[in-house]
Amino acid sequence: MRFFDRLFYKTRKFYDDDFDWDNYTSSSYARQLNKIGKDHQMIANIDELSFDELKGTVTTGHPPLHENALAIFELIGQLRPKTVHEVGCGGGDHLGNGLTLFPDIIFSGGDRSETQLALLRKRHPQLLNRVILQDLTMPFSNKWPQVELVYSQAVLMHIHTAVSHFVAFANMINQSTKYVVLMENYQCHNFVEEAKALFAGGHTNWPKMNIYRFFGSHGARVILLSQEDLNYPTLTSDAQIRDGLKTSKRRLKRGQEDFDRASFGKSVEN
Ligand SMILES: C[S@@+](CC[C@H](N)C(=O)[O-])C[C@H]1O[C@@H](n2cnc3c(N)ncnc32)[C@H](O)[C@@H]1O
Numbered sequence: 001m002r003f004f005d006r007l008f009y010k011t012r013k014f015y016d017d018d019f020d021w022d023n024y025t026s027s028s029y030a031r032q033l034n035k036i037g038k039d040h041q042m043i044a045n046i047d048e049l050s051f052d053e054l055k056g057t058v059t060t061g062h063p064p065l066h067e068n069a070l071a072i073f074e075l076i077g078q079l080r081p082k083t084v085h086e087v088g089c090g091g092g093d094h095l096g097n098g099l100t101l102f103p104d105i106i107f108s109g110g111d112r113s114e115t116q117l118a119l120l121r122k123r124h125p126q127l128l129n130r131v132i133l134q135d136l137t138m139p140f141s142n143k144w145p146q147v148e149l150v151y152s153q154a155v156l157m158h159i160h161t162a163v164s165h166f167v168a169f170a171n172m173i174n175q176s177t178k179y180v181v182l183m184e185n186y187q188c189h190n191f192v193e194e195a196k197a198l199f200a201g202g203h204t205n206w207p208k209m210n211i212y213r214f215f216g217s218h219g220a221r222v223i224l225l226s227q228e229d230l231n232y233p234t235l236t237s238d239a240q241i242r243d244g245l246k247t248s249k250r251r252l253k254r255g256q257e258d259f260d261r262a263s264f265g266k267s268v269e270n
Contacts, residue, residue: 018158025115029091040066042093043123049101051077057217058101064218068183069094071216072151073101075181075224081148085109087136087172088155092120092127099126108145110134136171137164144175151181157188160254163262165189166198173204173225180225187251190259191223192238201264211235 019028033042041048041063048061056078058070065073076084076098082105086095089109099107109127111117112135121128134144137159150172159165172180173195182191192211199209212224212232223241224232235241 016160016162018160021113022115024113025119029116029119033091036066039063044097044100046100049097051101053077055217060218065097067216067218067220068153069097070218071214071220071222072153072181072183073098074216075214075222076102076105076149076151079149079179079230080105081178082106083108083145083147084149084151085145085147085175087134087150087152087168087175088112089120089131090116092124092131094153095120095127095130096124106147108132108147110136110144112136136168137161138171139167140171140174144171146175146177148177149179149181150176151183153183155184156182156191157184160258163258165258166194166203166262169194170198170203173198173206173209178227182223182225183220184223185251186221186223186238186241186245187247187255189255190238192235192241194259194262195223195225197262197264201266203265213241 036042041061044061044065050059051073052059056074058073058077060070064070072094084098084105084107086107086109089095089111092109095107095109098105107130109120109131110133111131112133114133117131117133120131132144152172156165156168159168184191195209195211198204199206206227208227210226210229211234212226212230213235214222214224214232216222221241223235
């Protein structure tokens with residue numbers, strides 16, 4: 001390597017997530033909230049949300065909650081876990097709305113950003129004791145709550161530093177005793193291929209992994225990992241979950257590069 005290249009390489013900050021999470025709250029989050037808040041309700045009142053047990057659908061007020069959140073809630077309503085944890089819960093609106101909709105379920109959340117959690121405490125004081133500081137790209141901690149269902153919404157899609165999104169993904173799986181729900185931009189990583197490779201490589205503590213797709217009645221789609229056999233369409237490839245979505249070559253390429261950096265566990269006999 002040439003001298004200047006070497007110098008540049010050594011001083012380079014090896015950090016490639018979409019945001020600097022330390023500044024995210026002040027630099028981007030308020031803008032995101034405003035953008036979503038234009039057409040969608042952020043925090044629903046108790047009389048605006050209901051789950052229809054027969055249809056498995058959620059009814060929302062006007063303006064509606066975002067279809068992504070509604071798809072997560074419909075799946076939660078259908079699966080009925082006793083405990084649910086949101087990783088990268090940010091300002092906590094999904095947790096707050098989830099608790100409004102399903103008061104019998106124990107919701108918890110984690111985020112790596114202190115400022116996001118401070119915002120959550122302001123927006124949802126009822127969640128005060130239900131959230132933890134949790135960096136999902138750290139090695140697994142047995143202090144994190146073990147729950148039946150773990151979900152993320154717009155978190156893994158933004159993590160691109162080295163192989164840390166694999167760590168985050170495996171941690172989500174290992175934190176859950178039944179289900180993992182991903183509501184992400186499915187072009188940003190090869191989530192289906194990665195779930196299979198993490199499982200086959202021994203990076204999860206699950207005895208079995210089924211991968212399903214779920215389409216919410218309001219239009220959004222979800223990847224569901226389950227230890228149990230369930231009656232949802234099986235997902236075998238990333239092409240299936242991307243089918244019909246507008247894709248960007250740049251994002252797909254970056255996701256593939258992220259995948260290619262990984263090496264998965266193998267036994268010595270292999
Ligand atoms: C785009 S925001 C989404 C927030 C929330 N899920 C929502 O949909 O409103 C991404 C969130 O993930 C959090 N995050 C990013 N990397 C994380 C990590 N390694 N561990 C835990 N949280 C993380 C950020 O702090 C931020 O709150």
